[in-house]
């Protein structure tokens with residue numbers, strides 16, 4: 001039974017996306033601030049989406065090597081619960097962002113082989129959470145959200161000193177196996193719940209969260225107006 005596993009759905013762009021994610025029973029929603037992404041949102045849109053999120057749905061801003069000016073704008077306008085750093089931010093930068101913005105910081109780490117694992121221990125010393133994702137292929141435009149999985153055996157039953165989230169190529173058809181194999185208590189998905197790049201699909205969102213939480217159950221959350 002995997003019902004206590006938390007789900008993050010990343011790359012929301014519309015109020016209907018937020019509603020679908022909330023009604024399905026996800027714990028986190030993510031807004032992508034990366035211009036080259038089909039999931040990119042501007043600050044005004046993210047603000048509107050954040051105000052649509054019911055209490056209990058944590059709002060995460062995903063940025064890639066963002067400078068203070070950009071983070072000042074985002075955190076000044078958008079009510080957030082967490083920052084996700086998805087670029088090549090150093091451990092020092094992670095610590096700086098945590099201190100400057102007073103928000104929990106989740107650091108994404110790309111994994112392709114065992115040699116990548118020590119980085120997880122390194123970032124566990126400074127980040128509040130870790131997002132363990134597939135390393136993007138060489139030359140990829142996006143540092144994440146590529147729909148690619150990595151070898152789950154690499155993180156099987158691993159223990160880190162911070163909570164971690166499994167990401168990369170998850171979808172309703174493989175997420176239960178991913179949880180069973182890795183023992184993760186949190187999962188993150190983007191392209192696996194889309195009908196086209198950047199277009200979230202409410203049925204896929206429901207199916208994904210239901211697959212995580214075991215057969216069936218949507219949680220009761222208020223309908224958004």
Ligand SMILES: O=C(O)c1ccccc1NCC(=O)[C@H](O)[C@H](O)COP(=O)(O)O
Pocket residue numbers: 010011030032034037038039040062064086133142143144145146147148149167168169170188189190191192
């Ligand atoms: O999703 C994006 O477009 C994106 C752009 C730039 C940096 C990261 C991005 N996504 C990161 C995520 O949090 C994804 O949910 C994660 O990489 C898993 O993606 P997917 O394999 O598509 O489920």
